Amino acid sequence: VIARRSKHQYAALHVRSGFAFGESLLHACEIPALAATRGIAAVSLADPFSLVGAIEFVRAAKKAGIRALIGASIALDHACPWTSTKVNVGGELVLIVRSKHGYRELSSLISECHLGEPRQFPLCRWSMLEAHAQDLVCLTGGELGPINQLLMHDDFRAAESVLRRLIALFGVENIFVEIERSYSPWDRRINRRLAELADHCGVRCVAGGVATHAERSDYPAQDILVCSESLCTVDDILGRKPRRHESQPQVKL
Numbered sequence: 001v002i003a004r005r006s007k008h009q010y011a012a013l014h015v016r017s018g019f020a021f022g023e024s025l026l027h028a029c030e031i032p033a034l035a036a037t038r039g040i041a042a043v044s045l046a047d048p049f050s051l052v053g054a055i056e057f058v059r060a061a062k063k064a065g066i067r068a069l070i071g072a073s074i075a076l077d078h079a080c081p082w083t084s085t086k087v088n089v090g091g092e093l094v095l096i097v098r099s100k101h102g103y104r105e106l107s108s109l110i111s112e113c114h115l116g117e118p119r120q121f122p123l124c125r126w127s128m129l130e131a132h133a134q135d136l137v138c139l140t141g142g143e144l145g146p147i148n149q150l151l152m153h154d155d156f157r158a159a160e161s162v163l164r165r166l167i168a169l170f171g172v173e174n175i176f177v178e179i180e181r182s183y184s185p186w187d188r189r190i191n192r193r194l195a196e197l198a199d200h201c202g203v204r205c206v207a208g209g210v211a212t213h214a215e216r217s218d219y220p221a222q223d224i225l226v227c228s229e230s231l232c233t234v235d236d237i238l239g240r241k242p243r244r245h246e247s248q249p250q251v252k253l
Helices: 031-037 054-064 100-115 126-131 146-152 156-170 187-201 216-230
Strands: 012-015 042-048 067-075 092-097 136-139 175-179 204-207
Touching: 012 067, 012 092, 012 175, 031 042, 031 054, 042 054, 042 092, 054 067, 067 100, 092 100, 100 126, 100 136, 126 156, 136 156, 146 156, 146 187, 156 175, 156 187, 175 187, 187 204
Parallel strands: 012 042, 042 067, 136 175, 175 204
Antiparallel strands: 067 092, 092 136
């Protein structure tokens, strides 16, 4: 849900549009006007492995007087393949461009993630991320991110290893630990550890979480949309549609 006006300055940094097929009710061209009515000065469009909505999003943002941040979310093959952790998770990062060069880097990265994997199953390898990290801001992904998932398994050392690897790639000034209120049972514990980890590594925290619909009352429609994409019913906990191709690394999601 896109937050309403707050006394604290807020930017929506992890917003999906309808171009994230089966994941969002929000039209890319309508997001800026919606943000303006909520008193939000900046919005980042971060569809998975896609920049399709960028042009109409930017044009609408100019009309609404909103700062448009162009980005995308990418799923990693492994959270930390270079460590000895027994926790095998993937995880999502949000990448936001800082310049025209950053846009080219992100566009090239997305293309490689599609072309290097089976059709309809894009995936980012760490080697790809290393090759296209210039002029990009990286958010750790919130509850969907690799650091959160490792902390859920109480693997603080592996979570720190991932964060330090990201700092080495993007620079400490371009890394932000994304903290969200998902109201999961482990929510407060994980957020406390995230804040400790960010302070320990010298990076900043931002309020995050995926925004896929405008109002709480939109959730039932959002739920049906997700079910139709994942080939499951509302009562199913896990969908029948595989999230990864059989040839790709299988991880706990």
